[in-house]
Amino acid sequence: NAGVMQNPRHLVRRRGQEARLRCSPVKGHSHVYWYRQLPEEGLKFMVYLQKENIIDESGMPKERFSAEFPKEGPSILRIQQVVRGDSAAYFCASSPPPRSVSSYNEQFFGPGTRLTVL
Amino acid sequence: DQQVKQNSPSLSVQEGRISILNCDYTNSMFDYFLWYKKYPAEGPTFLISISSIKDKNEDGRFTVFLNKSAKHLSLHIVPSQPGDSAVYFCAASGNNFNKFYFGSGTKLNVKP
Numbered sequence: 341n342a343g344v345m346q347n348p349r350h351l352v353r354r355r356g357q358e359a360r361l362r363c364s365p366v367k368g369h370s371h372v373y374w375y376r377q378l379p380e381e382g383l384k385f386m387v388y389l390q391k392e393n394i395i396d397e398s399g400m401p402k403e404r405f406s407a408e409f410p411k412e413g414p415s416i417l418r419i420q421q422v423v424r425g426d427s428a429a430y431f432c433a434s435s436p437p438p439r440s441v442s443s444y445n446e447q448f449f450g451p452g453t454r455l456t457v458l
Numbered sequence: 459d460q461q462v463k464q465n466s467p468s469l470s471v472q473e474g475r476i477s478i479l480n481c482d483y484t485n486s487m488f489d490y491f492l493w494y495k496k497y498p499a500e501g502p503t504f505l506i507s508i509s510s511i512k513d514k515n516e517d518g519r520f521t522v523f524l525n526k527s528a529k530h531l532s533l534h535i536v537p538s539q540p541g542d543s544a545v546y547f548c549a550a551s552g553n554n555f556n557k558f559y560f561g562s563g564t565k566l567n568v569k570p
Binding site: 343373375376380381382383384385388395396397430433438444445446447448449450451452 | 557
């Protein structure tokens, strides 16, 4: 009964390097959310994806950040040319396909990846 | 733009008493509200939710109250237990559930 898995749990990068964060959803879940949590703050929505499609990316910074959820394999959040301000905990959550447009399906969160930029 | 606010960063309560966690929001288009519990080094865990057509939802020791006119919701935990000590986040969404807005969290400490 595997829940949402994220790896790595901790990632250290130097300024200018690339960071790749992986999220494996609950088996059968087709939708993934990514959130960022800065120290002493709440989770901030970044992007909502279903397999092979971005549904809402209004929370993603316009540069350096991208996300994908391919047909096979985990969802990837990619941060290019990292800066110190990218240091944060990044959480993904998965949910099953919506039963209808206006029905809520519970999000199941992973344990997060803590990114530290030196 | 902080659309969901939790103004109390921390709360300390004696075991067996009631814990009341508060949350305010600014967007009248929010349709669905949730509470999550988070332990250190773990992801948030869903606790309880309420849709805007209701003003109360109860699940065991947990009750969420929604006051739409005041744009305020609260989570009541009765009786509080030491295992309830965690950070509690409230969150809100419109009716398409594409995007969720989280508050900054309230750290609850239940003293034995």
